[in-house]
Amino acid sequence: MGKASTVRREVTVGDVAREANVSKATAARALGDYGAVSDDMRERVHSAAERLGYRPNELARTMSTGRSHTIGMIVGDIQNPFFAQATRGAADVINAAGFDLILSNSDETAHSERKAISVQLAKQVDGLLVAPASSLDASSLAAVTEAGRPLVLFDRTVADLAVDAVIASNRTGAFELTRLLTSAGHRRIAFLSTLQHDGDYRPGEVLLSSSVADRVAGFEKAIALAGAEGTAIIRLGAPRDDVERVAAELLTGSEPATAIVASDSLIALSVYRVAQSLGLQIPRDLSLVTFDDADWTALAGPGITVIAQPIHAIGAEAARILLRRIAGDGSEPVLRVLDQTLIERGSVAPPRSST
Amino acid sequence: MGKASTVRREVTVGDVAREANVSKATAARALGDYGAVSDDMRERVHSAAERLGYRPNELARTMSTGRSHTIGMIVGDIQNPFFAQATRGAADVINAAGFDLILSNSDETAHSERKAISVQLAKQVDGLLVAPASSLDASSLAAVTEAGRPLVLFDRTVADLAVDAVIASNRTGAFELTRLLTSAGHRRIAFLSTLQHDGDYRPGEVLLSSSVADRVAGFEKAIALAGAEGTAIIRLGAPRDDVERVAAELLTGSEPATAIVASDSLIALSVYRVAQSLGLQIPRDLSLVTFDDADWTALAGPGITVIAQPIHAIGAEAARILLRRIAGDGSEPVLRVLDQTLIERGSVAPPRSST
DNA sequence: GTTAGGATTGAGACCGGTCTCAGCGGGTCT
DNA sequence: AGACCCGCTGAGACCGGTCTCAATCCTAAC
Numbered sequence: 138m139g140k141a142s143t144v145r146r147e148v149t150v151g152d153v154a155r156e157a158n159v160s161k162a163t164a165a166r167a168l169g170d171y172g173a174v175s176d177d178m179r180e181r182v183h184s185a186a187e188r189l190g191y192r193p194n195e196l197a198r199t200m201s202t203g204r205s206h207t208i209g210m211i212v213g214d215i216q217n218p219f220f221a222q223a224t225r226g227a228a229d230v231i232n233a234a235g236f237d238l239i240l241s242n243s244d245e246t247a248h249s250e251r252k253a254i255s256v257q258l259a260k261q262v263d264g265l266l267v268a269p270a271s272s273l274d275a276s277s278l279a280a281v282t283e284a285g286r287p288l289v290l291f292d293r294t295v296a297d298l299a300v301d302a303v304i305a306s307n308r309t310g311a312f313e314l315t316r317l318l319t320s321a322g323h324r325r326i327a328f329l330s331t332l333q334h335d336g337d338y339r340p341g342e343v344l345l346s347s348s349v350a351d352r353v354a355g356f357e358k359a360i361a362l363a364g365a366e367g368t369a370i371i372r373l374g375a376p377r378d379d380v381e382r383v384a385a386e387l388l389t390g391s392e393p394a395t396a397i398v399a400s401d402s403l404i405a406l407s408v409y410r411v412a413q414s415l416g417l418q419i420p421r422d423l424s425l426v427t428f429d430d431a432d433w434t435a436l437a438g439p440g441i442t443v444i445a446q447p448i449h450a451i452g453a454e455a456a457r458i459l460l461r462r463i464a465g466d467g468s469e470p471v472l473r474v475l476d477q478t479l480i481e482r483g484s485v486a487p488p489r490s491s492t
Numbered sequence: 493m494g495k496a497s498t499v500r501r502e503v504t505v506g507d508v509a510r511e512a513n514v515s516k517a518t519a520a521r522a523l524g525d526y527g528a529v530s531d532d533m534r535e536r537v538h539s540a541a542e543r544l545g546y547r548p549n550e551l552a553r554t555m556s557t558g559r560s561h562t563i564g565m566i567v568g569d570i571q572n573p574f575f576a577q578a579t580r581g582a583a584d585v586i587n588a589a590g591f592d593l594i595l596s597n598s599d600e601t602a603h604s605e606r607k608a609i610s611v612q613l614a615k616q617v618d619g620l621l622v623a624p625a626s627s628l629d630a631s632s633l634a635a636v637t638e639a640g641r642p643l644v645l646f647d648r649t650v651a652d653l654a655v656d657a658v659i660a661s662n663r664t665g666a667f668e669l670t671r672l673l674t675s676a677g678h679r680r681i682a683f684l685s686t687l688q689h690d691g692d693y694r695p696g697e698v699l700l701s702s703s704v705a706d707r708v709a710g711f712e713k714a715i716a717l718a719g720a721e722g723t724a725i726i727r728l729g730a731p732r733d734d735v736e737r738v739a740a741e742l743l744t745g746s747e748p749a750t751a752i753v754a755s756d757s758l759i760a761l762s763v764y765r766v767a768q769s770l771g772l773q774i775p776r777d778l779s780l781v782t783f784d785d786a787d788w789t790a791l792a793g794p795g796i797t798v799i800a801q802p803i804h805a806i807g808a809e810a811a812r813i814l815l816r817r818i819a820g821d822g823s824e825p826v827l828r829v830l831d832q833t834l835i836e837r838g839s840v841a842p843p844r845s846s847t
Numbered sequence: 848g849t850t851a852g853g854a855t856t857g858a859g860a861c862c863g864g865t866c867t868c869a870g871c872g873g874g875t876c877t
Numbered sequence: 878a879g880a881c882c883c884g885c886t887g888a889g890a891c892c893g894g895t896c897t898c899a900a901t902c903c904t905a906a907c
Contacts, residue, residue, distance in 0.1 A: 160856065166895095174855075194616060198895075200552060201861070201893085216573075216580045218573070225571045237594055237611060239594050255547075410790065410791060504864080505864060516864095529885075529886090549862090550864095552862070552865085553864050554892090556866075556891070
């Protein structure tokens with residue numbers, strides 16, 4: 138009472154049929170644009186629908202067809218510009234295909250990811266786009282394939298999981314970036330990442346994120362080539378909200394790093410801030426390179442040298458593959474590796490001590 | 493054929509009921525945790541569900557209950573950090589309440605917005621969160637209220653539409669920001685926005701976006717207080733991808749602006765870049781202030797003075813209000829205005845000529 | 848003049864849940 | 878002992894679409 142008054146009964150196919158004096162089946166055919174309907178029937182139904190203000194109920198349609206025209210997408214954190222761009226890329230192709238996007242943040246935890254997947258499956262998404270929180274543990278993702286729904290990973294792959302994935306050429310990118318540093322004469326080079334990790338990194342160790350693992354591999358290769366294994370530092374597990382502290386440690390010890398490879402632009406920003414507050418000038422006192430061509434990198438002092446990932450394209454391509462799978466493509470899973478491009482600006486110079 | 497083999501029949505309540513040797517109704521009650529069920533019945537049903545790998549179908553539930561536990565959100569562009577943050581704010585409270593988020597980008601066009609709203613309504617969202625593309629034309633939004641679903645606006649309001657809205661104190665913010673400039677002695681101050689607009693701005697004109705309108709109002713008030721009406725410039729309609737050109741015009745004429753109020757951080761970044769390429773030093777040659785405490789503003793040279801909006805809170809509060817409406821709160825629509833906070837850094841100095 | 852066949856239309860089952868209502872056994876009140 | 882209430886269970890309708898199948902009508906072919 139009082140509550141019921143606000144509940145507007147929706148206009149249904151049945152209502153339209155009655156109004157147009159045709160059967161429900163015919164009305165549905167005319168409205169849904171399927172099957173065979175004569176022109177005047179179609180006309181009659183449509184004008185009746187117009188008169189009543191009919192709005193189709195997608196969910197009811199999904200119930201009988203089994204297709205929800207909805208894609209689930211799970212990112213680490215939509216506030217991270219990387220994910221925002223990838224999401225936009227995916228949204229663009231998905232919308233163009235008449236699908237919609239349900240978005241969840243995993244905060245890079247297996248628990249949230251598992252929960253998000255479960256909810257999205259329950260919502261009958263036609264497929265999922267996931268940046269997996271863990272490249273090692275495929276258990277939460279398994280639910281997707283078990284449910285028979287296509288899954289496409291982006292940004293990182295997962296071992297032992299035969300699904301499509303779209304990633305960037307992180308290994309090569311990290312190699313190029315690091316090479317710039319070693320060529321300039323740097324030896325005390327640090328690789329800095331926020332990837333969740335306990336204690337020190339041990340060479341050869343398997344990492345939680347394949348993209349970081351690839352970057353580390355590229356980094357290590359360049360380091361090895363320069364014979365700088367002894368002085369290079371790989372620092373993982375920096376807390377997202379306290380990267381600054383870790384960066385400061387790297388830059389202040391008795392043997393401070395003279396160059397840093399930041400694993401993403403958010404980290405690079407923190408390093409930049411710390412360098413500033415420490416009175417270190419880039420590139421004179423510190424060389425800094427990073428992944429992702431964030432908007433500020435061109436603006437900072439001399440400009441930061443970066444390796445740019447085709448982020449929008451990663452999201453778009455992942456979505457395209459997913460749509461193809463949904464359409465029934467049953468071919469072997471593919472691994473798409475998109476090229477990164479080096480953008481040299483002015484943040485690399487020879488180390489001071491070596492000059 | 494061949495296609496059919498991949499279609500896994502879902503396990504339904506009926507299947508579980510059969511397995512547990514109970515009626516469908518009882519199984520549903522045990523699984524859905526409603527109604528009265530004895531302990532051993534519940535146990536029997538749950539173990540049967542476990543055995544079969546039962547997964548509830550949210551859509552079917554929505555069909556009969558009418559609640560989808562899904563919220564639609566329409567933003568201008570998820571790549572814009574403002575919207576990314578607001579989305580995260582909304583997602584956090586929405587997920588905490590057991591709801592999900594469907595996201596669409598409107599690209600600030602009425603057409604895309606209308607389409608997105610229509611699709612989301614068809615998907616039976618329980619309510620909508622919208623940053624309206626137009627503060628003047630309520631027609632696309634009307635569909636939402638007509639459908640009887642609650643709607644909460646954020647970032648901007650819409651005239652003649654009695655719905656909740658959560659915005660920031662843009663007028664006051666712009667006033668404070670501009671005041672800083674006039675107090676420093678500036679008179680040739682430009683307000684720069686990308687808000688879609690044809691030709692020159694005429695004082696008193698009604699603008700497409702209430703938030704920009706409020707900012708302009710605050711700007712004008714401060715300008716009037718300083719008696720600088722004759723030399724102040726309000727420049728709207730700068731194309732998003734060509735703000736730089738417009739900024740350059742502002743800074744290079746015979747009477748270049750000595751200070752700029754950027755309507756958002758993306759614009760400020762462009763201005764900053766142009767200033768750099770023009771060899772203008774901030775704040776010596778140009779004072780620059782902006783809305784939004786973007787990550788790079790603290791880093792740029794002396795640091796940009798900004799007025800920070802509580803963006804995450806705007807999204808979160810809008811979501812909270814929406815959930816309350818969905819829960820049945822029928823009180824009068826509210827307009828929540830969240831305070832902005834001034835963060836003074838070093839981008840304001842007296843104009844050169846006046847020194 | 849039939850008849851096969853294509854085009855339309857209507858009736859009703861179905862998708863997978865929820866929910867109302869009736870039925871049943873047992874305890875309590877009088 | 879009879880009325881009544883309560884807890885629990887089962888049967889079946891319902892949400893709003895789609896889709897199968899049979900019935901009907903019409904036209905072209907034999």
